[in-house]
Amino acid sequence: MAGQIFTYITFKNGVPDDSALELVTAAKQIAPDASPTAVVVGSGIDALCGEVAASYAEVWKIDNEAFANPNAEVTRKVLMNILPNDGILLLPHDTFGMDLAPGLSIKMESPFVPDTVGFEAVEGSMLKCVRQEYGGAASTHVACDIANGVIINVRPGAFQPDESKAASGQVIDKSADAGDLSTKRVYLETVAAEVGDVDITKEDVLVSIGRGIEDEDNIEIAEDLAKAMGAVVSCSRPIVDAKWLEKSRQVGTSGQTVKPKVYLACGISGSFQHLGGLKGNPFVVAINKNAKAPIFQIADVGIEADILDFLPELTEAIEAL
Amino acid sequence: MEILVCVKRVPDTAENEIEVNKDGTGIETDDLVYSVNEWDNYAVEEAIQIRDDVGGSVTVVSVGDEESEEVVRREMAMGADNGLLLTDDAFEGSDGKGTATLLKAAVEKGNYDLILTGAQADDGAAQVGGMLAAMLDVPYASLVNTIEVLDDKKLKIGREIEGGNQEMSEIELPCVLSIQTGINEPRYVGIRGIRKVASIEIPVYGTGDLGVSADSVGEAGAGVKRLDYYVPELGEGAEMLEGSTEEIVGKLMELLKAKGGIK
Numbered sequence: 384m385a386g387q388i389f390t391y392i393t394f395k396n397g398v399p400d401d402s403a404l405e406l407v408t409a410a411k412q413i414a415p416d417a418s419p420t421a422v423v424v425g426s427g428i429d430a431l432c433g434e435v436a437a438s439y440a441e442v443w444k445i446d447n448e449a450f451a452n453p454n455a456e457v458t459r460k461v462l463m464n465i466l467p468n469d470g471i472l473l474l475p476h477d478t479f480g481m482d483l484a485p486g487l488s489i490k491m492e493s494p495f496v497p498d499t500v501g502f503e504a505v506e507g508s509m510l511k512c513v514r515q516e517y518g519g520a521a522s523t524h525v526a527c528d529i530a531n532g533v534i535i536n537v538r539p540g541a542f543q544p545d546e547s548k549a550a551s552g553q554v555i556d557k558s559a560d561a562g563d564l565s566t567k568r569v570y571l572e573t574v575a576a577e578v579g580d581v582d583i584t585k586e587d588v589l590v591s592i593g594r595g596i597e598d599e600d601n602i603e604i605a606e607d608l609a610k611a612m613g614a615v616v617s618c619s620r621p622i623v624d625a626k627w628l629e630k631s632r633q634v635g636t637s638g639q640t641v642k643p644k645v646y647l648a649c650g651i652s653g654s655f656q657h658l659g660g661l662k663g664n665p666f667v668v669a670i671n672k673n674a675k676a677p678i679f680q681i682a683d684v685g686i687e688a689d690i691l692d693f694l695p696e697l698t699e700a701i702e703a704l
Numbered sequence: 705m706e707i708l709v710c711v712k713r714v715p716d717t718a719e720n721e722i723e724v725n726k727d728g729t730g731i732e733t734d735d736l737v738y739s740v741n742e743w744d745n746y747a748v749e750e751a752i753q754i755r756d757d758v759g760g761s762v763t764v765v766s767v768g769d770e771e772s773e774e775v776v777r778r779e780m781a782m783g784a785d786n787g788l789l790l791t792d793d794a795f796e797g798s799d800g801k802g803t804a805t806l807l808k809a810a811v812e813k814g815n816y817d818l819i820l821t822g823a824q825a826d827d828g829a830a831q832v833g834g835m836l837a838a839m840l841d842v843p844y845a846s847l848v849n850t851i852e853v854l855d856d857k858k859l860k861i862g863r864e865i866e867g868g869n870q871e872m873s874e875i876e877l878p879c880v881l882s883i884q885t886g887i888n889e890p891r892y893v894g895i896r897g898i899r900k901v902a903s904i905e906i907p908v909y910g911t912g913d914l915g916v917s918a919d920s921v922g923e924a925g926a927g928v929k930r931l932d933y934y935v936p937e938l939g940e941g942a943e944m945l946e947g948s949t950e951e952i953v954g955k956l957m958e959l960l961k962a963k964g965g966i967k
Contacts, residue, residue: 395866453871456843476830478865481823482846485800485834494927495800497829515936516827517715520722521731522936527928567843567876571860576868588965594718612960613967624886630868637884638868645965652717666963668956669942675721677936684959685942686952693949700953701966 385505386469386532388419390439391462393479397431402475402537404544407438409473409537411545412502413510419473422465424458426451429554436552438545443557452570455482463490464562469532476536477636484536493532496525498655500541505529518654519677538655539636579631581615587644588614591634592622593657595650595671595690599627604694605649611701617641619651635660650690653678670694705760705853705877707751708816709784710807710833711744713768713775714826728932740775743822745782747883749890750851751820752783758853761785763814767795767806776906781897782890792910797923804835805921809914811840816878817856823847823882830882837880845875846882 390406392399403421410419421439423432425446432444445461462483466472468491474480476498488495500522501513508530515522527533583589590609596602602616609616616632623633634641635657642663649670651657658681661667669682672689679685686693715722719737724730740748751762763786764779766772776787790806798806811819821833823846830846837844849870850862857877862870864884875881911918919925945952960966 454873455846478847478863481830482834482844482863485831486838486844489801489804489835489838495831495835496928497800497831511931514828516933517722517731518717518828519936520717521724521933523933524931525928526931567879568845569874571872571874573865574862574870574872576870588967612965614965620885626889633868636866637864640867645960645963647965666959666965667942668959668965673721675723679942679944680936682942684956685944686956687944688949688952693952696949697953697956700957704957704966 385414385508385510385529386467386471388413388417388471388473389466390419390421391472391474391480391483392421392423392435393475393477394423394425394431397428399431399435400475400477401544402477402539403435404438404546405539405542406473406475406537407545408542409502412542413471413505422462424450424461432554436550436554437548438550440550440552442552442554444554445561446556446558447561447564449564452573453479454566454568454570455479456568457564457566459483459487459490460563461561462487465557465560466491467532469530471529471532472534474534474536476538480536484534488534491532491534493534494527494529496527496533496535498538499535500538518652520675540655540659577630579629581632583615583617583632583634584639584641586615586641588612589617589634589641589643589645590614590647590649591617591619591651592649592690593619593651594621596622597691599625601691602627604691604698608694608698608701611698614647619654619657648678648682649694651678652676653681705754705758705817705856706815707755707760707762707818707820708811708814709744709748709751709762709764709779710819710821710836711748711764711766711775711779712741712822712825713738713766713772714741717826724933724935728934730933738771738775740778741822741825743824743883743885745779745890746885746887747820747822748779748782748784749888750883751818753888754818754851754853760817763788763816765790765807765810767791767798767803773906777901777904778893778898780901780904781893787904787906789906789908790914791908794911794918794922794924797926798921799926799928800829800831801835801927802921802925804832804839805916805925806914807832807836808839809916810909811836813914818859818877819880821880821882823884833880833882840878840880843875843879844881845873845879847884848881849884849887851881851887
């Protein structure tokens with residue numbers, strides 16, 4: 384019953400994002416025999432499309448100078464022109480997918496399922512998806528009728544990448560079908576993130592703090608512990624929003640991607656955006672006074688405690704060694 | 705500049721332990737502390753700063769039950785000029801498209817140059833702003849973390865993208881922007897501020913006032929329906945260290961030494 388599955392490929396510097404292979408796995412969870420078609424929109428993307436074709440039987444290429452820089456407003460129009468009305472489109476729930484997909488669902492008159500972490504089999508034209516709400520504290524099944532297609536944003540990292548690369552697919556040039564590329568939002572430039580005093584991406588041990596630190600004055604507690612451990616202090620987003628630490632100290636998809644050996648998550652709830660910046664399978668210790676914090680689900684070791692009480696005790700014990 | 709800011713009343717995840725209820729139909733709502741969605745608060749602050757800079761007015765609108773009036777009033781205490789509450793039994797159970805449909809109807813009753821939403825709310829969907837823009841056929845940008853008014857037809861904006869980088873664009877008005885946290889420092893609202901706006905009448909619009917058909921919104925119009933709520937199981941879960949603080953510290957130090965966490 385279901386329509387053809389398409390995946391939208393995001394990339395950086397000509398290299399496909401990890402989501403390119405994760406979406407293959409996601410498509411197969413929707414329909415085990417699915418042979419999804421990859422859609423690549425960019426400028427001068429022949430090599431990129433060739434690489435993607437290793438994993439997809441069919442790659443639709445839309446190559447135009449207008450896409451030398453990312454612009455979801457224009458890309459949305461192109462997808463409206465080339466996708467079939469009953470198409471199932473999977474995109475990564477990243478900053479581009481969030482920009483592009485909700486509006487596309489309105490224009491395509493298809494339902495939209497954001498930030499999806501799993502699928503259950505399609506029954507007739509009903510698709511059941513798994514999502515999370517309240518920062519990961521609750522999961523929910525949502526159902527939608529996909530007879531008129533569906534736009535689905537898939538959480539980065541939620542599916543294992545399909546590394547088989549056995550498709551040796553063909554690239555089909557759809558550039559001529561792109562249509563009107565005018566836009567009321569014009570790209571100017573990309574401003575690189577500021578470099579801070581410490582490079583947390585090169586540290587083996589991070590003492591990372593979140594909302595649980597409660598007050599700017601309490602950051603000293605984490606700094607004392609980091610000093611005793613020979614570690615460095617990093618943080619989650621709310622600490623940077625409050626301007627208590629520099630942006631360069633932030634771990635997460637909108638901050639730094641770190642690969643420590645040991646990660647102490649102190650008073651951090653564990654949103655997927657935060658965990659998206661934590662790579663290399665570190666030993667994760669979570670300390671949180673909320674026993675239901677999602678961070679405890681992914682940590683190796685958990686301690687239910689108020690960090691304001693616990694961290695000074697730990698610092699003292701380490702200093703006494 | 706006439707600015708509309710869309711806000712939502714949500715359980716405050718910083719103040720509550722969110723638990724799934726026994727029937728799996730939702731979360732435990734007893735004793736929940738509610739507040740304005742954090743992202744929306746940044747959007748209202750940004751709107752107020754733009755108005756103070758270039759003139760105009762700020763209107764705050766919320767889709768929700770009658771209790772949502774309290775968050776509209778709170779944002780008026782911050783400095784928004786007008787409030788608007790969209791409430792009707794028929795709106796309950798709206799999905800993102802239903803909410804955007806209601807907001808579109810409210811937008812069309814006014815004459816707004818700029819519409820702001822928070823980048824996301826408690827359901828983590830990040831969808832209503834983009835849908836609203838598409839319905840209104842105006843340009844959209846998400847995750848906006850800087851706004852500069854160039855003239856009465858154009859803004860220069862920055863979007864927060866991966867790695868803390870910022871994508872700068874020019875966007876034509878009218879437009880819809882979703883606002884990322886950290887764009888500004890929202891002002892504090894005290895009891896006195898709330899008292900000042902306590903007696904201001906906040907108009908309430910239902911199905912008839914908005915001219916939307918009841919079957920296009922709410923549960924009836926929802927193309928995406930929630931079936932249940934349950935406690936997520938991601939991975940195997942942490943080994944919880946138990947005992948006195950001293951015992952836990954001891955166990956943790958052994959583990960840290962073994963894993964290279966103490967140099």
